[in-house]
Amino acid sequence: MRDRAKHILKHELHWPDYQVDVGIRAGFRCEYCGKDLLESYENYDQWQVDHIIPNGNNALENLALSCKLCNFLKRHTIPTVSAGNTDRESLINAAKAIISERRRVKEKIFLRTLEVIKSLR
Numbered sequence: 403m404r405d406r407a408k409h410i411l412k413h414e415l416h417w418p419d420y421q422v423d424v425g426i427r428a429g430f431r432c433e434y435c436g437k438d439l440l441e442s443y444e445n446y447d448q449w450q451v452d453h454i455i456p457n458g459n460n461a462l463e464n465l466a467l468s469c470k471l472c473n474f475l476k477r478h479t480i481p482t483v484s485a486g487n488t489d490r491e492s493l494i495n496a497a498k499a500i501i502s503e504r505r506r507v508k509e510k511i512f513l514r515t516l517e518v519i520k521s522l523r
């Protein structure tokens with residue numbers, strides 16, 4: 403069944419191999435925030451593949467399924483890890499921390515903006 407689904411994704415729906423592999427490995431959820439990218443069309447349209455280390459390395463090990471927002475917040479940041487922790491999971495955890503901090507800052511600005519706009523009403 404899994405092989406048949408992969409075959410249809412690749413040959414009928416024209417997904418590149420890496421998209422199929424990245425999606426299946428991630429359980430079709432953003433690897434940074436956990437958003438289910440198959441929950442709705444809106445979520446599905448958020449589907450992006452991030453280069454964990456943005457160095458042009460397209461190896462599956464360097465790719466992560468990401469929603470548009472997490473990918474935007476991470477931008478081209480190289481996740482910082484200690485020398486002994488360069489495995490994929492450590493890099494993803496470091497990226498999650500970067501994304502989470504940037505999101506926290508942007509949400510704070512958003513809430514202040516909302517407060518100011520609501521005072522206009």
Ligand SMILES: [Zn+2]
Pocket residue numbers: 432433434435436437468469470471472473
């Ligand atoms: Zn996300």
